[in-house]
Amino acid sequence: MFVLIAAAGLGLLTLLVIVFAPNIRKYAAGGVCKSAARLDGKTVLITGANTGIGKETALDLAVRGARVIMACRDVEKGEEAAASIRASYSQAQVEVRELDLADTCSIRAFAQQFLREVNHLHILINNAGVMMCPYTKTIDGFEMHIGVNHLGHFLLTSLLIGLLKRSAPARIVVVSSLAHNFGWIRFHDLHSQGSYNSGLAYCQSKLANVLFARELARRLKGTSVTVNSVHPGTVNSDLTRHSTLMTIFFTVFSMFLKTPREGAQTTIYCAVAEELHSISGKHFSDCTPAFVAPQGRSEETARRLWDVSCELLAIEWD
Numbered sequence: 001m002f003v004l005i006a007a008a009g010l011g012l013l014t015l016l017v018i019v020f021a022p023n024i025r026k027y028a029a030g031g032v033c034k035s036a037a038r039l040d041g042k043t044v045l046i047t048g049a050n051t052g053i054g055k056e057t058a059l060d061l062a063v064r065g066a067r068v069i070m071a072c073r074d075v076e077k078g079e080e081a082a083a084s085i086r087a088s089y090s091q092a093q094v095e096v097r098e099l100d101l102a103d104t105c106s107i108r109a110f111a112q113q114f115l116r117e118v119n120h121l122h123i124l125i126n127n128a129g130v131m132m133c134p135y136t137k138t139i140d141g142f143e144m145h146i147g148v149n150h151l152g153h154f155l156l157t158s159l160l161i162g163l164l165k166r167s168a169p170a171r172i173v174v175v176s177s178l179a180h181n182f183g184w185i186r187f188h189d190l191h192s193q194g195s196y197n198s199g200l201a202y203c204q205s206k207l208a209n210v211l212f213a214r215e216l217a218r219r220l221k222g223t224s225v226t227v228n229s230v231h232p233g234t235v236n237s238d239l240t241r242h243s244t245l246m247t248i249f250f251t252v253f254s255m256f257l258k259t260p261r262e263g264a265q266t267t268i269y270c271a272v273a274e275e276l277h278s279i280s281g282k283h284f285s286d287c288t289p290a291f292v293a294p295q296g297r298s299e300e301t302a303r304r305l306w307d308v309s310c311e312l313l314a315i316e317w318d
């Protein structure tokens with residue numbers, strides 16, 4: 001009897017999903033960037049642009065006329081992505097440069113060459129990220145999530161901030177996540193040496209993204225360089241590659257998830273929307289202002305994280 005009821009319930013649910021498929025898709029797609037802003041003559045740098053949200057962001061901004069520099073750790077993958085962008089839009093000005101955010105030497109070498117060869121930077125998009133990888137350390141000994149998602153981007157931004165200021169008005173977009181809500185900055189064990197949970201390590205790094213954007217915005221007041229963080233939505237991308245369970249879940253429920261193109265909308269919105277020209281230090285989702293968890297609003301935590309980041313990277317940045 002129970003099996004019959006369960007089967008009938010499942011059948012009904014499947015039928016409802018099929019009938020309401022277009023509505024479900026429309027809801028899942030979320031907000032769209034409606035700005036028609038052009039970026040002719042502007043230079044954009046996007047990290048992790050060879051796939052997922054980063055690649056779609058690169059395509060959109062290239063279509064708007066920008067010169068888009070795709071910073072990728074695997075140049076071959078980057079060139080393939082650039083070729084597919086050129087195939088979609090023949091006039092796309094896209095270039096690939098090597099950047100491994102898990103290696104401060106690579107970040108420094110990238111920035112050095114960038115500053116030598118590129119005269120302006122109007123939009124920096126800190127998009128690259130790793131999620132739920134097994135316990136690994138970056139070349140410099142940082143836990144991979146905090147190392148790549150936060151510290152790598154922190155160093156990169158510090159090295160390019162002068163150029164951004166000279167190119168102002170300029171914008172920085174930090175791709176964070178709703179996952180920041182479940183994160184805490186564990187100052188006593190930032191690199192999870194005591195205990196490691198890959199999900200919590202990801203959440204910590206995404207909280208660090210929110211805190212970095214807020215603290216940087218505070219420090220950039222009056223410079224015409226703005227910085228905002230975004231949650232792109234739940235996006236069917238390669239991000240789940242380290243978790244079989246998540247990959248299966250994302251495949252089964254793909255209809256309820258955003259495509260990378262849909263997931264890129266809030267990043268694009270923060271990068272181009274005219275009405276955001278002076279908005280800084282805010283968090284966005286679905287192209288609208290979004291809730292920030294209390295731990296993401298703590299000025300004290302933000303300042304402390306800033307100092308700790310400078311110390312770990314052996315840099316001075318005030």
Ligand SMILES: NC(=O)C1=CN([C@@H]2O[C@H](COP(=O)(O)OP(=O)(O)OC[C@H]3O[C@@H](n4cnc5c(N)ncnc54)[C@H](OP(=O)(O)O)[C@@H]3O)[C@@H](O)[C@H]2O)C=CC1
Nearest residue numbers: 048052053073100101102127128129177234235237238239
């Ligand atoms: N997908 C989702 O549901 C959500 C995503 N986000 C955030 O969106 C951002 C983009 O993710 P998404 O497009 O989904 O994921 P993908 O896995 O598709 O893309 C991640 C990108 O980051 C790059 N990357 C990873 N490690 C490094 C490194 N050490 N140096 C340089 N680049 C690196 C990857 O390069 P490679 O291909 O070579 O590995 C890839 O280009 C991330 O910051 C993620 O945290 C936030 C919330 C939800």
Ligand SMILES: CC1=C(/C=C/C(C)=C/C=C/C(C)=C/C=O)C(C)(C)CCC1
Nearest residue numbers: 176177178179206233234249253256257
């Ligand atoms: C619960 C639930 C879902 C799962 C959401 C998940 C698993 C979100 C993961 C978010 C990530 C990976 C954020 C990264 O920063 C679906 C499939 C949307 C639809 C049905 C209800």
